[in-house]
Amino acid sequence: MTAIKHALQRDIFTPHDERLLSIVNVCKAGKKKKNCFLCATVTTERPVQVNVVKVKKSDKGDFYKRQTEWALRDLAVVDAKDANKENPEFDLHFEKVYKWVASSTAEKNAFISCIWKLNQRYLRKKLEFVNVSSQLLEESVPSGENQSVAGGDEESLDDYQELNTREEQDIEIMMDGCEYAISNAEAFAEKLSRELQVLDGANIQSIMASEKQVNILMQLLDEALKEVDEIEHKLSSYEEMLQSVKEQMDHISQSNDLIQLSNTNNMKLLEEIEFLVNYLDLSKGHIKALTDGDLSSSKGIEACTNAAEALLQCMNVALRPGHDELQAVKQQQQQFKDLREQFARRLANHLNNVFVQQGHDQSSTLAQHSVELSLPKHLPFHRDLLRYAKLMEWLKNTDHEKYEGLNKNYVDYISRLYEREIKEFFEVAKIKMTGTSKEGKKFATLPRKESAVKQDLESLHGSSGKLTGSTSSLNKLSVQGSGNRRSQSSSLLDMGNMSASDLDVADRTKFDKIFEQVLSELEPLCLAEQDFISKFFKLQQSPALPGSVVADSTDVDGLLLSRQHTLLGDRHLLPSEKEEAGIIRSMMIKVFRCIEPELNNLISLGDKIDSFNSLYMLVKMSHHVWTAENVDPASFLSTTLGNVLVTVKRNFDKCILNQIKQMEEVKISKKSKVGILPFVSGFEEFAELAESIFKNAERRGDLDKAYTKLIRAVYNNVEKVANESQKTPRDVVMMENFHHIFSTLSRLKIACLEMERREAKQKYTEHLQFYVIYSLGQPLEKLNHFFEGIEARVAQGIREEEVSYQLAFNKQELRKVIKEYPGKEVKKGLDNLYKKVDKHLCEEENLLQVMWHSMQDEFIRQYKHFEGLIARCYPGSGITMEFTIQDILEYFSSIAQSH
Secondary structure (H helix, E strand, C coil), rough: CHHHHHHHHHHHHHCEEEEEEEEEEEECCCCCCCCCEEEEEEEEECCCEEEEEEECCCCCCCEEEEEEEEEEECCCEEECCCCCCCCCCCEEEEECCCEEEEEHHHHHHHHHHHHHHHHHHCCCCCCCCCCCCCCCCHHHCHHHHHHHHHHHHHHHHHHHCCCCHHHHHHHHHHHHHHHCCCCHHHHHHHHHHHHHHHHHHHHHHHHHCCCHHHHHHHHHHHHHHHHHHHHHHHHHHHHHHHHHHHHHHHHHHHHHHHHHHHHHHEEEHHHHHHHHHHCCCCCCHHHCCCCCCCCCHHHHHHHHHHHHHHHHHHHHCCCCCCCCCHHHHHHHHHHHHHHHHHHHHHHHHHHHHHHHHHHHHCCCHHHHHHHHCCCCCCCHHHHHHHHHHHHHHHHHHHHHHHHHHHHHHHHHHHHHHHHHHHHHHHHHHHHHHHCCCCCCHHHHHHHHHHHHHHHHHHHHHHHHHHCCCCCCHHHHHHCHHHHHHHEEEEHHHCCCCHHHHHHHHHHHHHHHHHHHHHHHHHHHHHHHHHCCCCCCCCCCCCCCCCCCCCCCCCCCEEEECCHHHHHHHCCCCCHHHHHHHHHHHHHHHHHCCHHHHHHHHHHHHHHHHCCHHHHHHHHHEEEEEEEHHHCCCCHHHHHHHHHHHHHHHHHHHHHHHHHHHHHHHHCCCCCCCCCCCCCHHHHHHHHHHHHHHHHCCCHHHHHHHHHHHHHHHHHHHHHHHHCCCCCCCCHHHHHHHHHHHHHHHHEEEECHHHHHHHHHHHHHHHHHHHHHHHCCCCCHHHHHHHHHHHHHHHHCCCCCHHHHHHHHHHHHHHHHHHHHCCCHHHHHHHHHHHHHHHHCCCCCCCCHHHHHHHHHHHHHHHHHHHHHHHHCCCCCCCCCCCCCHHHHHHHHHHHHHCC
16 A cells, blocks of 8 residues: 555656645445545645545556545535444545445544544634544544644654655665565664664764864864954944044034025025015016006007006015015005006096097098998997007906996997997988988988878778789889979889889889898998907907897797807806806997897888888898808897897788788679789789799798798689689689689799699699580580480480480480581581680680680580480481581681681
8 A cells, every 4th residue: 555655646646746645445335346546635835735636547557647636625524434333434525425435444544534634734624523433533632642642643744755766766775785674674674773883883983083173173263262352352442433533524414504504594585585576576667657658659558568467467476475474575565556556547547538539530420421321430449449458458357347437438438429320320221212302300200201101001002902012113102292202203204114013123122222231231330349349348259148049039920040049059158258248248239229229110111111121121131140140140240130030020921911911802893804813913923023032042931931821822812702703704713813823833933832833733724624614515505405314314224225215315306406506506606605705714814715725625525425425326327417527627717717
């Protein structure tokens, strides 16, 4: 067993740095006996790991190999089966129970004892030993003897060392030299003992022989000790000398520290003095500029600006702790405050004087601008004031109260100036629109004129129902005074044969140009003023002003202003940006408080002059709102024009509703034929006008909605008038008017009305067919009734060839009816029909030939139908009509040519 243990240690465990402590030859219980070895091992490296390894002999050779390995810490129970009797069986409880049968009880007990010792030494876990004899576990008894035994065993475990190769060879040589080494161990041991005694004697003799050398060595050691004592004495003297030197060096070092501290303090003091001198000193030139500098010249303004910035830097210096306690610093700061207050007061007074002077200078230029439709330019004034922009920023940062006072004063002065300029500007625009002279009571009479316009418009509306504007240029004569009326009349005579419609177009074009010029003058004025306010008062403009959405932000009669989304913006504004943006907006509202009312008054006047002017205004206002939003969506102009656009859109919607109301109130004459209804012609004029106005407009959607409302009203009222018509047949009214509508829509190609265009064509075609069928029943009335009777009998179930046997429809009756309609009678009836159709149709649409051709086709169709019935119901009778298709064609052609 020892040889096997030695072989296993060498071949299996040594390569893995493990020591084999115990081994037992086992086989599994209850199965075919296949022997293997259970080995208890520990690692040679720290921390020590204890394992139980199953080793099995290989089937292909005589070498052993590791098969399974368990850690001892995973072992829960060791069951020896029987503690009193010898029993080679035992169980080890790892993750499952392994049952083993040892080759002998002694090996089993030795292996269990080794496991117990390893547990006690390395693990000390609660490992349960069941059915194990107490003798195997004697180490658990706390006796000194047993402890010493246990200790010896543990030491033997630790002291065990494997023989190396050389030691193994020496032992083998020694055992080979003694043939009885194995058979007679006692004799071998005695021999070894004798040889050991011989070696000990030799060692003693060698020691005794070297006694002289030992004595010499002792003498040398004594001499060396004496030398060491001398060296120590010298070292002590050196140390005393060095101690005095050290004291002197310490004294010098202290002196140097004091000198360094003094130098450091002097440097810091110099640094503080330089800091105060550099940052709290204002030059005499700056002081002179602040107290007596010229604020009128460019050089003086630049000098004052530099001095003010230098003063602000001095006042904003962050003083170090203790500086504010210095008397000189306090005096300097007080001087800075006095200079700041003095200069701020001087600057505010000067700028207030500039504002007032500018108001007077600008007022003197109003006379020349009042003659032509233009607003005075404020660019030179802005350019002069922008020289003070940096000083305004300084004032904003140093004296906010005076800054706000200047802000208020500027708004007061400039708002009065703008109010005079803008009112004069709008007055000129109104005069140019109405054509009145500027002399006399132009301001006092304007409200009266507008009232007169309104009254005249109401009187001129009438009940004709024609879809036109409120007045024509001829109607506008009644709006003016008697002198103006004479001037207008003379100018109309000069125009020659120009129609009222041409005059309307000319006046509307004139209004469009004036309105466009008004907006074009206002736009740069507002943008320039807002830009100046932002730069002069140093206010941050924002791409989205808070609260800049118009008050009526919901859908106003179908108008949803997309601008509100633009003005709201996606960027989150900082609190300071919101506040400054709000200040700009507030100032602009105060400065231009009269723009929105004046624009509304101008729009109201334009609407009273001609309600169709709302189309021009809608296009122009939409374009300018779009332009203003692209330039600056947060501008005051963009917001104001957006609000006015709502008013224009309401006027436009009101215009459309008025046209629809006029359609509903239309009355037709009972004595004359209807023809093309006035509101149908009016819609054509409106569509032509609107298409020319909205050709490149941004707000096409508003017109499309109006088109839809108008065309629906036109369709409904055409049908209403057709039903009420007594002189003209309903189908003729429907056919002519829907043909006119279809022609108009086809010519103008309005995309949003494509469905209505197809509907108009369908209605025109249907009513044309209805009228043709209805009319053709008159010339051959008896013949029609006869064949309708035949078709009724066939429908009741009588066979076609049996119809001739009916008394009322026999051959004699058929011949009698046919004889009543010879060729001459048919031609006469058709001629009467042509005259009747000619009376029904109007000349404007020129549908007579179209109608006559359709009647010809329908007549031929009926002729062929009658011939077919005769052939089927009266076969072989030889009965035919007294005229042929060729005769019919000649009748229709000759009648058309004769008329």
